[in-house]
Amino acid sequence: MRRLQLRRASFSDIEALSELQRNSLMGIAAAHYTPQEMAAFLTHPSVGMDQLLRTAHVWVLGRGRRIDACAGWRRSEAGAVMLRSVYVRTECAGRGLASRLLDHVEAEATRRNPGAIRLVSTLGAQGFYERRGYRAIGATFLHLGEVPLRGVDMVKTLPQAEPRRTAA
Ligand SMILES: CC(C)(COP(=O)(O)OP(=O)(O)OC[C@H]1O[C@@H](n2cnc3c(N)ncnc32)[C@H](O)[C@@H]1OP(=O)(O)O)[C@@H](O)C(=O)NCCC(=O)NCCS
DSSP states (O other): OOOOEEEEOOGGGHHHHHHHHHHHHHHTGGGGSOHHHHHHHHHOGGGOHHHHHHHSEEEEEEETTEEEEEEEEEEOTTSOEEEEEEEEOGGGTTSSHHHHHHHHHHHHHHHHSOSEEEEEEOGGGHHHHHHTTOEEEEEEEEEETTEEEEEEEEEEEOOOOOOOOOOO
């Protein structure tokens, strides 16, 4: 089988990314949410792929036009790095795809914005992020339309680079 390619997503990937998001949410995340929460998550424009690609650096793993995993990051207004839209295709879960992508995305994000990385985790994914060194700092809600979606605020504080010593 051909190896999955890591590449930056473009606007021509919108359809494939939307299909992946739906597949991942319905197949994996839905077990932790009510059907009403899922419907709000899937239909609200704030999770629209067009907006995501305009505001975030999004990377994908796939073959040709097919995408099996995606993850992105953007700078928040406060200057922190926010992880966005981490999705793995249901039938590809547990094969290290999210880890491979996040190794790349976290490295790119923190090279350009050293400091902490924040994210809002879905309920079922908290353990995945904890394994990567994130810690939960509180429950939160994403206000998507009429149904608030339960999530967990998480943060990973990266070790600061050693300050340069100046010659005496
Ligand atoms: C959470 C998610 C991204 C993990 O993707 P994945 O490719 O299956 O993860 P990996 O295979 O890289 O897993 C890495 C490690 O984390 C563990 N892990 C994976 N998902 C986990 C979870 N939900 N809880 C606890 N541990 C988890 C794996 O067992 C693996 O452990 P190991 O290193 O000991 O083998 C995927 O389940 C997903 O897309 N979920 C639905 C969408 C979603 O909720 N995304 C998060 C948005 S914030």
